[in-house]
Structures are given as C-alpha cells and as structure tokens.
Amino acid sequence: MAGIFSIFRRIYLTIYNWTVFIGWLQVFYLSVKTLKESGHEHVYAAVEKPLLWAQSAAVLEILHGLIGLVRSPVSATLPQISSRLYVLWGILWSFPEIRTHFLVSSLVISWSITEIIRYSFFGLKEAFGSAPSWLLWLRYSTFLIMYPTGISSEVGLIYNALPFMKESSKYSIRMPNKWNFSFDYYYLALGILGVYVPGTPHLYGYMLGQRKKALAKAKSE
Amino acid sequence: MKVVVTTRSGRELVKGGLELSDSATVADLQEAIHKRTKKYCPSRQRLTLPLPPGSKEKPTVLHYKKSLKEYTDGNVDTLTVVFKDLGPQVKYSTLFFWEYLGPLILFPIFYYYPVYQFFGYEGKRVIYPVQTYALYYWCFHYFKRIMETFFVHRFSHATSPLSNVFRNCAYYWSFGAFVAYYVNHPLYTPVNDLQMKIGFGFGLLCQIANFYCHILLRNLRGADSGGGYQIPRGFLFNIVTCANYTTEIYQWLGFNIATQTVAGYIFMVVAASIMTNWALAKHRRLKKLFDGREGRPRYPRRWVILPPFL
Numbered sequence: 001m002a003g004i005f006s007i008f009r010r011i012y013l014t015i016y017n018w019t020v021f022i023g024w025l026q027v028f029y030l031s032v033k034t035l036k037e038s039g040h041e042h043v044y045a046a047v048e049k050p051l052l053w054a055q056s057a058a059v060l061e062i063l064h065g066l067i068g069l070v071r072s073p074v075s076a077t078l079p080q081i082s083s084r085l086y087v088l089w090g091i092l093w094s095f096p097e098i099r100t101h102f103l104v105s106s107l108v109i110s111w112s113i114t115e116i117i118r119y120s121f122f123g124l125k126e127a128f129g130s131a132p133s134w135l136l137w138l139r140y141s142t143f144l145i146m147y148p149t150g151i152s153s154e155v156g157l158i159y160n161a162l163p164f165m166k167e168s169s170k171y172s173i174r175m176p177n178k179w180n181f182s183f184d185y186y187y188l189a190l191g192i193l194g195v196y197v198p199g200t201p202h203l204y205g206y207m208l209g210q211r212k213k214a215l216a217k218a219k220s221e
Numbered sequence: 222m223k224v225v226v227t228t229r230s231g232r233e234l235v236k237g238g239l240e241l242s243d244s245a246t247v248a249d250l251q252e253a254i255h256k257r258t259k260k261y262c263p264s265r266q267r268l269t270l271p272l273p274p275g276s277k278e279k280p281t282v283l284h285y286k287k288s289l290k291e292y293t294d295g296n297v298d299t300l301t302v303v304f305k306d307l308g309p310q311v312k313y314s315t316l317f318f319w320e321y322l323g324p325l326i327l328f329p330i331f332y333y334y335p336v337y338q339f340f341g342y343e344g345k346r347v348i349y350p351v352q353t354y355a356l357y358y359w360c361f362h363y364f365k366r367i368m369e370t371f372f373v374h375r376f377s378h379a380t381s382p383l384s385n386v387f388r389n390c391a392y393y394w395s396f397g398a399f400v401a402y403y404v405n406h407p408l409y410t411p412v413n414d415l416q417m418k419i420g421f422g423f424g425l426l427c428q429i430a431n432f433y434c435h436i437l438l439r440n441l442r443g444a445d446s447g448g449g450y451q452i453p454r455g456f457l458f459n460i461v462t463c464a465n466y467t468t469e470i471y472q473w474l475g476f477n478i479a480t481q482t483v484a485g486y487i488f489m490v491v492a493a494s495i496m497t498n499w500a501l502a503k504h505r506r507l508k509k510l511f512d513g514r515e516g517r518p519r520y521p522r523r524w525v526i527l528p529p530f531l
Binding site: 178 | 409484
C-alpha cells in the first residue's frame with residue numbers, strides 16, 4: 001500500500017514543482033523583456049499575474065511540510081514564505097504607488113532566478129530521483145548574490161511604501177471601537193523592517209552552513 | 222565511602238574524588254562538591270548515575286534528600302556520579318516576584334500617569350468606573366500572586382535557571398503593558414453596567430476558588446515529603462486535574478468580560494495555552510505514576526484542565 005502512495009506523491013510533486021517552475025520562468029522572461037523594451041516602471045504590470053500565482057502557490061509547501069509529504073521543516077519554510085507574501089501582497093499589491101519603483105525589477109529578477117533554480121532542482125529530483133551536480137551547485141551558490149540583492153529590494157520597497165501606508169491608513173484599525181482594539185499597519189511595517197536586521201545575517205549564515213554541507217556531501221559521492 | 226565526580230565528557234571534576242561517611246546524603250555530597258569547586262553551589266549541580274555508553278535510557282538523577290547508599294548497588298566503597306552544571310540559579314520565589322512585579326507596577330502607571338501623550342493623545346481624559354475597578358482587580362490579582370509565592374506555594378524544585386528570569390519577565394511585563402495600554406486608553410469604550418458586574422463578580426469568585434485550590438495543593442505537599450506526588454483531591458480537583466489552572470483561566474475570562482479588550486482576550490488565550498501544556502504534562506505524569514499496580518491507587522478519570530473540552 002505504501003508503494004502506491006509514494007508513486008502518487010512523486011507524480012504530484014513532479015507536477016507541482018514543474019508547474020511553479022514555468023510560472024517563475026514567465027516572471028523572469030517578462031521582467032527582463034519589459035525592462036529592456038519599456039523601462040522599470042512597467043515591470044510590475046507585465047509580471048503581475050504569473051508572479052502572484054507562482055509566489056502564492058508556495059503556501060502549498062507549508063502544507064506539504066505539515067502533512068509530511070516533504071522533509072523540509074515548517075520552521076524554516078514558514079518565515080521565508082511569509083516574508084515573500086508580505087512583500088508581494090502586503091506592499092506591492094496593496095500600494096500601487098510603489099509598483100513603478102526601480103527596486104521592483106531587482107526584486108522580481110532576484111526572486112525568479114532563485115526559484116527557477118530551486119523548482120527545477122526539486123522537479124528533477126522527484127521525477128528522476130536525482131538532479132545534476134551543476135544544478136546543485138547553482139542552488140547553493142546563487143544565493144550568495146541573490147540574497148543581498150533580493151533582501152535589499154524587499155527592505156527598500158517596504159521603506160518606500162511607508163509614506164503611503166501612513167497617509168492612507170490602509171489595513172489599520174483606529175479607536176474608539178467597541179472591542180477596544182487598535183492596529184497600525186505602518187508600525188507593523190517598521191517592526192518588520194526591524195526584524196530584517198538580525199534576521200538577514202542569521203538566514204545568510206544558515207544558508208552558508210547548508211552550502212558547506214551540501215557541496216561536501218556531493219563531493220564525497 | 223569514596224565518591225568519584227566526573228563531568229559528562231569523562232574528566233574528573235574533583236581530582237582524587239571525595240571522602241564521605243557511609244550514611245551521607247546526596248545533599249552532603251553536593252555541599253562537599255561546592256566546597257571543592259567554589260563555583261558550583263548545590264542548586265546548580267545535577268548529579269546522575271553513569272549510563273553505559275550508547276544507552277538510550279534516561280539517567281537516574283540523584284535526589285538531594287536520599288542517602289548515597291541508595292545509589293550504590295552492592296559496591297559500598299566507591300560511587301561514581303556524573304555532574305552537569307545547570308547554570309546560575311534563582312529561587313522560584315525570586316523568579317515569581319520579579320515576573321509579577323512588572324504587571325503590578327505597569328498597570329497603575331498607565332492609569333495614573335499621562336503616558337498617552339507620548340502616543341499622540343493630548344488633553345484630559347475621562348475615566349470610566351470600569352477602568353478604576355479594572356485597576357483594583359488587576360492589582361489585587363498580582364498582589365495575591367506575590368503573597369501566594371511567599372506564603373502559600375510549596376515548590377517541587379528549589380530553583381530555576383537565571384535565564385528564565387529574563388524570558389518570563391519579558392512575557393509578563395510585555396503583556397502587562399499591552400493590556401494596560403488598552404484598558405486605560407483615552408478612547409476606551411466601556412461595556413454596559415450589568416456586563417461589567419457579571420465579569421468582575423465571576424472573576425472574583427474564580428480568584429477565591431483559585432486561592433482555595435492553592436491551599437489544597439499546599440497541603441498535598443507535606444513539608445517533609447520532598448516532592449513526592451499525591452493524587453489531588455477535594456473541591457474542583459475531584460473533577461479536573463489542574464483545577465488551579467482552570468480557575469486562573471476563568472478569572473481572566475471574568476476580567477475580559479468586564480473590560481472587553483482584544484488585548485485582554487489575546488493574553489488570556491496565550492496564558493491558557495501555556496497552562497494547557499503544563500496541565501497535559503502533569504496529568505500524564507500522575508496517570509503514569511498512579512497506575513493501580515503494586516498497591517498504588519489508580520488515577521481516577523478526570524478532565525485535564527478545561528471541562529468540557531480537555
């Protein structure tokens with residue numbers, strides 16, 4: 001019985017990984033094309049649909065971890081996916097004024113390169129049992145550049161959206177109200193920016209450790 | 222007898238070992254180790270019997286009240302113990318005092334002092350009766366907790382790691398400020414009079430019940446039994462294992478019914494989940510200990526913490 005489940009699991013994960021791969025491939029292609037032809041102000045509009053779909057689909061990965069379909073710990077995937085969804089839905093989609101900023105281009109290019117490599121890596125592993133060593137190398141090396149560029153873009157976009165948050169009071173709850181509660185989206189954003197300060201070196205250090213382990217293992221095989 | 226004290230990595234902590242009388246207790250051994258090592262006071266020492274390498278069993282922890290003879294299996298001359306440093310320790314009463322002091326001081330600060338001007342609210346504020354009663358209720362609650370810490374509770378362990386002071390104070394003081402901020406807010410909206418009376422009345426009843434639960438628990442733990450467990454009985458303990466946590470959670474419910482803040486409810490839910498973790502562990506421990514075999518009573522069927530849910 002276990003055999004048939006593992007076959008379904010492999011088919012499902014293969015389809016999942018390659019589908020999302022195609023989404024990110026579109027994001028990359030459209031962002032570079034639009035950047036060259038029309039300029040950075042138009043990049044968001046061009047990539048919006050595949051970007052929203054491909055990034056939001058990552059929520060499934062939390063589910064996969066929870067039900068044990070994949071081995072990655074939820075504690076590692078949850079913060080990563082949450083920050084992506086926050087920047088995508090909470091900043092870019094919510095505050096149209098920010099969409100024309102040049103950091104949007106660096107953001108989607110950093111994200112899409114990382115994800116193209118990641119999803120093809122897992123797609124090959126699920127489908128064929130293993131992935132080529134050059135892809136493994138890419139997966140554990142491109143972050144050295146993509147993390148700084150991606151994270152700077154995220155921080156920059158959140159920071160540039162702050163005045164629009166303050167002015168519009170979007171997603172904020174003011175007092176008085178019968179539940180005596182208040183919530184300020186602006187201050188939440190400041191808090192999140194604060195978390196990036198210790199979070200970034202921690203994450204980068206973790207990835208460096210993972211790189212060492214993965215490349216040493218590959219060398220010995 | 223001779224006692225050899227090693228660290229977990231195999232090194233001898235006390236060179237040459239220690240010489241103790243055959244009738245010595247573990248407490249005597251801890252004192253002797255403290256005399257030789259200066260740095261490790263008895264409450265920092267965790268002494269266990271050595272396990273064969275690769276063994277998956279949990280090591281036997283030496284209890285301070287027992288005599289060393291109980292841990293030597295036949296070989297009366299030498300006993301080897303493994304030492305672990307638990308880090309700097311504080312008394313439980315010290316830990317609790319600092320945890321509770323924060324909320325006790327913070328709430329009145331938000332009530333009496335013009336702190337809201339720093340949040341951008343100028344001008345005079347109207348104070349509703351419910352906010353004044355909330356101040357009394359909240360401060361009474363934490364004053365009661367401090368009094369119970371010094372006069373009622375009997376602790377299973379004498380000490381707790383120092384790091385817990387920072388962790389626990391962060392929890393209590395942050396939530397204290399969080400709730401106090403909203404209950405004393407200049408734009409606070411009170412509930413109707415009846416709801417307030419029901420909330421505070423129910424809460425007070427639960428606090429009294431909670432106090433009685435603490436008295437019952439204290440009497441379970443005789444001054445000399447040294448941490449031996451007994452089946453809790455009497456009052457609400459007949460139907461729920463951790464009646465003390467039950468009454469604590471319900472008294473917060475009473476406070477929240479009266480004051481109606483999202484912050485207060487969040488605090489209650491977080492506190493309830495922490496207590497539920499403790500309650501599950503305690504319930505499991507009691508059921509395991511009182512299994513009905515070898516003359517031991519069997520632990521009766523009871524709710525864990527919150528009838529009718531758990």
